[in-house]
Amino acid sequence: MIELRKITGDNIDDVIALEVGENQKDFIATTNLRSIADAYVLNADGEPATPCAIYVNEVVVGFLMYTYDTLDHESFQNGAFYGKKGYFVWHIMIDKSFQVEGMANLRWRKCCWILKRCRMAKPNM
Numbered sequence: 001m002i003e004l005r006k007i008t009g010d011n012i013d014d015v016i017a018l019e020v021g022e023n024q025k026d027f028i029a030t031t032n033l034r035s036i037a038d039a040y041v042l043n044a045d046g047e048p049a050t051p052c053a054i055y056v057n058e059v060v061v062g063f064l065m066y067t068y069d070t071l072d073h074e075s076f077q078n079g080a081f082y083g084k085k086g087y088f089v090w091h092i093m094i095d096k097s098f099q100v101e102g103m104a105n106l107r108w109r110k111c112c113w114i115l116k117r118c119r120m121a122k123p124n125m
Helices: 012-017 022-027 032-044 103-120
Strands: 002-006 050-056 059-070 085-094
Touching: 002 103, 012 032, 012 050, 012 059, 032 050, 032 059, 032 085, 085 103
Parallel strands: none
Antiparallel strands: 002 050, 050 059, 059 085
């Protein structure tokens, strides 16, 4: 079962220890630890950001950070969703040990499904 869970004292070390493959490091702009710190600062400044651990069968396999806010950044201006509330994924990664063929795609789809399902619920996890 794939789940998104809050970052807690019980799982933060597992999330920080996650790594992508050597050939993927150029595609990840920051570390999970930095993203968790960014979320803290963003939330303190009133900008909602939610960092989550991605679990599969009770094992931390990845990290996701998203926001649920008004999509008003200039990069959204030509989109139908500009100025509307929505989810925006800032950071997602699956540990190199769990990147078997097709599994990262399946986990990404499941994360999107979870966020979509939460759309009518309070966005904070």
